[in-house]
Amino acid sequence: MSSLREENPGFQKPDALDRSFFARDTVAVARDLIGKLLVSEAGGRTKGVIVETEAYLPSRDSACHAAKHRTSRTEVMFGPAGFAYVYPIHAKYCFNIVTEVAERGCAVLVRAVEPVEGVSLMKRRRGLDDERRLATGPSCLCQAMRIDRSMNELDLTLGSLVWVEEGLGLNTEPITIKNSKRIGVTSATNRRLRFYVAGNRFVSGPARFRT
């Protein structure tokens, strides 16, 4: 009886992207999230432009957590789109957004943002001054924006605590979105399911993964 799992169409902030955005093909959502704004009001407001994502597909994707078994950990992935799937790994966290229709088991991992608000807060949380490294990498992003396990199963379309907004892009220049193999994934490596802003310095991975 988790109230988080209920859909609340009447209470969403105008700014938050609605469920119809997330309830689409996972690759399309991963690609379209590039350039959008990720906002967190957990312990103070932080905001960043999404510059890197990865798609984890509902079928024939052995790297997707939901692929093998439906367990308590992956339960939220089988619910409606627009909910957060936050899971721990190596004593850190990764932030995902559930996609498509319920029962499929798929999501998009947000791997990096370019900080645009709450930079000093991010610096304090990360213990760093180097802006480039504040929210580059999925677990660094979570630490910078204070996203943790308590946000698992949060409805992001409510526009409360954590949500995604329409962005005007990184700057006035047109951006190029490129794709590559997913980082750290050892199976299903034939598919190019990682999307990133070409040449953006806030994208994670070695140099050849950022150009």
Place this chain on the structure above:
DNA sequence: AACGGGATGGTT
């Protein structure tokens, strides 16, 4: 209860 493997990230 015990075990092994990560959608990591920082260091060598």
Place this chain on the structure above:
DNA sequence: ACCATCCCGTTG
């Protein structure tokens, strides 16, 4: 290339 660190799913 190595490994600290810890959660989770599986196996016994």
